Amino acid sequence: MKKEYRESEIRAHYRALTLWLIEQKLTITTMESATAGQIASLITDTEGSSAVLKGAFVTxxxxxxxxxxxxxxxxDTYTVYSKETAAAMxxxxxxxxxxxxxVGVTGTMGNIDPANPDASVPGQVYFAVSTKMGTESFYRELAPQTNRLMYKLAVAEEIYEALAAEIFPGSLPG
Structure with a gap:
């Protein structure tokens, strides 16, 4: 069964995340490839986000x-599309x-990456979250989405769910 991603729900999750980060006085940054800055954008959609988003890289x-x-x-060793690369990011x-x-995120959205054709598999996404406690890496396979924005939002939701369930369990709405 194909997982449904709803833009309004994803935006609500990132609003909750940003407000929680502000409340906890925690800062966040991203290095994004596949999502091209979408995670940072979702964070900055909430008033006061300048207190928590230190900056971001779109690589x-x-x-x-x-x-x-x-x-x-x-x-070179693991390919650009790997848990190891996401962790390094x-x-x-x-x-x-x-x-x-x-937060580091890399992967292939709807088509083969011509710059990395041997490593590129549409729908395969790798992301990692690094804190002072260590780094956790994740792999997800996405079903085809209707457009590029929905791929980015789907990845954003997968990252939010990992933050809520595995990195900060019980702290964020799930």
Whole structure:
């Protein structure tokens, strides 16, 4: 059965996340590839988000990830589409911005990536969350979505659900 993603629900989840981060006095940053800044955008849709979002990187190509500090050997060894690359992205952005939470996300949305055709499988997404307690990596397979925005929102929801259930269980509405 195909999982349904509802934009209004996803936006409500990110509003709750942002308000919770403000309340907890926690900061967050992202390094996004597949979502191209959608996670940071969802966070900044809530008033007061400047207190929690330290900054964000959109690193759409491999070179951009490497320029920001993702080790080239991680990408070479595991491919750009891997839990290891997502973990490196999350750790690099968290350290770069001195944030409490770093989120890294990479993957292939609706089509094969011509720059990485051998590693690119549509619908496969990797993301990681880095905190001072460590880094957790995740893998999800998405069913085809109606458009590019819905792919990005679907990934955003998967990240929110991981934050709510596994990183901060019991703290966020699920």
């Amino acid at each position: 759409y190509c491999n070179e951009a990830k490497i320029q920001q500090g993702v080790p080239a050997d991680v990408i 999350a750790e690099v952005c968290r350290k770069s911005y001195k944030a409490d939470i770093g």
